[in-house]
Amino acid sequence: MTDAQWEVFSYEGVIGAAVLYFLAMLAYFFELASLRSVPAGEDVDSHRTAMARRLALVLTVFAVAVHLVALVARGLAADPNRVPWGNMYEFTVAGTFVVALIFVLATLRVDIEWLGPLVITFVVAALMAAFLGLDDTLLPLPDALNSPWLVIHVVSAVISTGAFTLGALLSVLYLVKQRSTATTGYLARVPEPKVLDRLSYRMHAFGFPVWTFAVLITGPIWAHQAWGAYWNWDPKEVWAFITWVVYAAYLHARATAGWRGRNAAVLALVGAATLWFNFIGINFFSSTSQHSYAEGAAEVRSVVGVAATVEPAQEVGVVVGSDHAGA
Amino acid sequence: MTDLQQRPSDDRQATPLPADLDARGLVRWSWRQLTSMRTALVLLLLLALAAIPGSVIPQEDIDSLAVSQWREDHPRLAPIWDRLDLFSVYGSAWFSAIYILLMISLVGCIVPRLLVYARAVRARPPRAPRHLSRLPQSTSYVTTDAPDVVLARAARVIRRRRFRVEWPEGTDAVAAERGHLREAGNLLFHLSVIIVLVGVAVGSLFGYKGGVILFNGEEFGFSNNLTQYDEFAPGNLFDPAVMEPFSFEITDFDVEWVTEGERAGMAREFVAHLDYTTEPGAEPREYDLKVNHPLTIGGTDVFLIGHGYAPVVTVRDGDGNVVQSGPTVFLPTNAQTFESFGVIKAPDAQPEQIALEGTFYPTFAMGRDAEGNLSMPASIWGDALEPLVSLGLWTGDVGLDDGASSSVYVLDKSKATQVVKDNGQPFRADLRPGDTVELPDGLGSVTFEGLQRWNKIQISRSPGKVVALTGVVLALLGLLASLFVRPRRLWVRARRQDDGTTLVELARLDRSSAGDPEDGAAELADIVAALEAEKEEQS
Numbered sequence: 001m002t003d004a005q006w007e008v009f010s011y012e013g014v015i016g017a018a019v020l021y022f023l024a025m026l027a028y029f030f031e032l033a034s035l036r037s038v039p040a041g042e043d044v045d046s047h048r049t050a051m052a053r054r055l056a057l058v059l060t061v062f063a064v065a066v067h068l069v070a071l072v073a074r075g076l077a078a079d080p081n082r083v084p085w086g087n088m089y090e091f092t093v094a095g096t097f098v099v100a101l102i103f104v105l106a107t108l109r110v111d112i113e114w115l116g117p118l119v120i121t122f123v124v125a126a127l128m129a130a131f132l133g134l135d136d137t138l139l140p141l142p143d144a145l146n147s148p149w150l151v152i153h154v155v156s157a158v159i160s161t162g163a164f165t166l167g168a169l170l171s172v173l174y175l176v177k178q179r180s181t182a183t184t185g186y187l188a189r190v191p192e193p194k195v196l197d198r199l200s201y202r203m204h205a206f207g208f209p210v211w212t213f214a215v216l217i218t219g220p221i222w223a224h225q226a227w228g229a230y231w232n233w234d235p236k237e238v239w240a241f242i243t244w245v246v247y248a249a250y251l252h253a254r255a256t257a258g259w260r261g262r263n264a265a266v267l268a269l270v271g272a273a274t275l276w277f278n279f280i281g282i283n284f285f286s287s288t289s290q291h292s293y294a295e296g297a298a299e300v301r302s303v304v305g306v307a308a309t310v311e312p313a314q315e316v317g318v319v320v321g322s323d324h325a326g327a
Numbered sequence: 328m329t330d331l332q333q334r335p336s337d338d339r340q341a342t343p344l345p346a347d348l349d350a351r352g353l354v355r356w357s358w359r360q361l362t363s364m365r366t367a368l369v370l371l372l373l374l375a376l377a378a379i380p381g382s383v384i385p386q387e388d389i390d391s392l393a394v395s396q397w398r399e400d401h402p403r404l405a406p407i408w409d410r411l412d413l414f415s416v417y418g419s420a421w422f423s424a425i426y427i428l429l430m431i432s433l434v435g436c437i438v439p440r441l442l443v444y445a446r447a448v449r450a451r452p453p454r455a456p457r458h459l460s461r462l463p464q465s466t467s468y469v470t471t472d473a474p475d476v477v478l479a480r481a482a483r484v485i486r487r488r489r490f491r492v493e494w495p496e497g498t499d500a501v502a503a504e505r506g507h508l509r510e511a512g513n514l515l516f517h518l519s520v521i522i523v524l525v526g527v528a529v530g531s532l533f534g535y536k537g538g539v540i541l542f543n544g545e546e547f548g549f550s551n552n553l554t555q556y557d558e559f560a561p562g563n564l565f566d567p568a569v570m571e572p573f574s575f576e577i578t579d580f581d582v583e584w585v586t587e588g589e590r591a592g593m594a595r596e597f598v599a600h601l602d603y604t605t606e607p608g609a610e611p612r613e614y615d616l617k618v619n620h621p622l623t624i625g626g627t628d629v630f631l632i633g634h635g636y637a638p639v640v641t642v643r644d645g646d647g648n649v650v651q652s653g654p655t656v657f658l659p660t661n662a663q664t665f666e667s668f669g670v671i672k673a674p675d676a677q678p679e680q681i682a683l684e685g686t687f688y689p690t691f692a693m694g695r696d697a698e699g700n701l702s703m704p705a706s707i708w709g710d711a712l713e714p715l716v717s718l719g720l721w722t723g724d725v726g727l728d729d730g731a732s733s734s735v736y737v738l739d740k741s742k743a744t745q746v747v748k749d750n751g752q753p754f755r756a757d758l759r760p761g762d763t764v765e766l767p768d769g770l771g772s773v774t775f776e777g778l779q780r781w782n783k784i785q786i787s788r789s790p791g792k793v794v795a796l797t798g799v800v801l802a803l804l805g806l807l808a809s810l811f812v813r814p815r816r817l818w819v820r821a822r823r824q825d826d827g828t829t830l831v832e833l834a835r836l837d838r839s840s841a842g843d844p845e846d847g848a849a850e851l852a853d854i855v856a857a858l859e860a861e862k863e864e865q866s
């Protein structure tokens with residue numbers, strides 16, 4: 001296939017995956033709707049309800065497979081072939097893939113299927129947003145990105161983003177469940193707050209070392225190679241650091257009397273907010289990031305009209321291949 | 328049983344200030360507050376909060392151009408921001424205060440725990456509590472085996488599961504413990520945070536970062552000493568004696584342009600071919616300097632971080648003397664098309680000083696507006712296919728090279744006037760390579776001789792980087808142990824009952840906040856099953 005065909009194929013794959021996720025979401029909603037007034041203790045004896053739940057998981061598994069194919073196709077569509085996370089669209093597609101994949105893998109080991117409706121709704125929403133709102137121009141990687149560290153750095157960033165996102169969903173559930181007195185419906189069927197808290201902790205405990213690896217090991221090594229300094233306090237770095245510190249605080253909170261539970265859950269959500277803000281929001285606030293994906297990137301530093309006493313070094317604002325994607 | 332679950336650090340809680348305190352008491356109380364877990368938590372959150380302004384407000388060390396622009400746009404806020412160090416957040420007193428407090432708290436927290444840990448490592452598993460069935464995870468069964476037989480079997484089975492096992496003489500219970508690595512990992516992690524900080528501090532105190540713009544060719548070679556740098560940012564304790572005596576020149580520079588497809592016009596490979604020697608008299612070597620491929624000489628790294636065009640322009644003055652020649656750095660104003668801006672100054676020109684300011688187009692073309700009429704000139708390509716330089720002319724005081732007050736990249740127009748043609752339009756000289764244009768009013772002539780390329784080279788030495796890297800790697804290892812090792816204790820008690828059977832009680836205690844009761848129950852069940860299996864084997 002030609003690059004253009006791969007590109008179209010990849011779009012079709014993403015749409016196909018999104019449709020499958022959407023159907024899975026409907027199946028979950030159907031299940032929830034039919035359980036709405038069934039007391040939590042009662043088993044699901046309705047055949048249709050049990051079918052809906054199983055169908056939802058099967059659809060999700062298929063969606064994840066299609067999603068993977070779409071990702072690979074995206075990488076093959078680029079010339080030269082490359083990892084499929086060169087801009088925000090691609091990062092979102094890859095990130096949602098990891099969220100869905102971790103969820104599917106987790107269902108094999110722990111009873112976590114009740115999280116399905118939330119996870120799948122999130123994935124559908126994020127994919128829609130990526131499709132409608134994010135720049136998806138397929139560009140070759142600028143030179144600065146062309147390094148094995150891109151693979152290692154971004155893979156670990158995407159994986160930890162997925163884990164933290166799932167952890168955040170669990171923390172939301174924890175906070176809601178804690179105040180809920182429902183005896184029927186979805187909330188009543190969600191496990192005890194204690195269990196939610198522990199599952200959320202596990203997601204974070206998995207995500208945190210991976211994030212540490214991405215942000216504090218591979219990031220600096222790569223930055224050192226590409227930009228000549230391992231830490232530049234560039235806005236993306238600052239926010240990655242903030243995210244790291246907030247999650248460190250979350251882990252502390254879980255071990256501190258008086259901060260366990262509610263406060264820790266709130267901290268987990270703050271962490272997720274900084275994580276996603278770093279990914280999406282910071283691009284709108286700051287143009288100095290060497291990480292910028294979009295226009296802000298190879299920023300035109302017009303020298304015209306600037307007061308005469310500027311150091312030459314700073315005027316040479318155009319860095320070789322400075323537009324930087326990834327995380 | 329909560330006291331059993333306490334970790335050594337957990338008693339270091341913040342406490343309210345006692346009412347009657349003498350000076351020593353106050354110091355001790357403050358120290359306890361500072362090294363409490365809750366303080367660490369608050370300091371961590373403060374650190375996160377304090378890092379935010381630097382990501383929104385331009386920072387002096389990162390982009391001083393943006394800072395000066397910001398200052399111009401906000402003349403009233405700028406002095407206030409200055410007072411608050413908001414243009415250099417990460418070097419500011421208040422930011423430092425937070426992380427120094429955090430470090431002190433960290434040391435104050437780790438040292439006592441190290442001592443506790445040192446004792447705990449050698450300690451034997453604690454004896455079984457009296458009522459095993461009251462522990463959160465426990466189970467029991469009845470057997471006809473004698474208690475000693477059961478306990479010996481239990482010790483074997485549990486030891487095989489890599490517990491440290493103790494069966495004190497004459498007691499009716501086996502005690503076991505494993506997972507000391509968790510605390511070790513936790514301590515290693517926290518210690519490593521300090522190692523990282525030391526590495527970073529060494530780098531910023533003893534290292535330096537410098538930059539230089541070089542043209543291609545032997546005559547524009549660079550040798551590593553202070554005078555050769557265009558800009559130089561040393562650490563506070565930097566000693567020039569550590570600078571390695573290498574030298575290099577850029578023999579050639581290649582860019583590969585994508586010429587077809589949607590991505591046409593993007594540059595792909597940038598390679599600066601270097602000839603370098605590690606010290607005077609050493610054998611010259613070659614290196615292809617690329618992005619992501621720095622050249623390392625001793626402890627110094629040489630990076631390629633930018634490139635651009637330098638038109639070679641000769642300026643003759645009214646008397647016909649060459650008053651300016653050679654390449655001039657033009658700075659790209661567009662990273663795609665490499666349309667570039669530059670100034671050529673000839674302060675020695677007679678009868679009047681002259682300066683030429685304008686644009687260089689690597690591939691010149693007239694753009695077209697919506698109706699298809701020719702409009703603004705533009706560069707349509709980054710490669711130099713149709714190079715053209717278009718210059719306006721200025722006379723008057725064009726700024727002698729009097730050091731700091733004038734930049735070579737900018738023309739201070741306050742004392743210079745632009746030369747206009749008879750029709751009132753500004754005079755412009757549009758030159759392709761080889762062209763010469765006579766300047767009006769007998770000011771002389773300009774010749775565009777050809778093109779040179781410049782490369783921006785960054786040279787830096789950051790001594791502590793290996794220390795810092797080792798630190799984070801150790802921190803990660805420690806973290807893994809600290810998060811995934813599950814410290815736990817096990818007890819098995821076997822007692823003869825009145826009816827002659829033996830009651831075997833097992834209990835398990837999770838010692839981390841992350842323990843999962845289901846895992847615990849599963850482990851107990853496994854052990855019971857293993858005891859059964861062992862019994863079968865023996866019989």
Ligand code: HEM
Nearest residue numbers: 248251255336362363364367432433436513520809810840
């Ligand atoms: C740079 C500052 C710090 C960072 C980044 C940091 C990070 C962390 C992280 C990620 C953990 C989780 C590991 C685990 O759950 O076992 C942790 C645990 C812990 N930290 Fe810190 N920490 C810092 C400072 C401190 C300070 C100042 C103290 C002392 C007051 C402290 C005491 C502890 C303790 C006792 C634990 C164990 C909690 C547990 O077992 O769950 N930390 N720290």
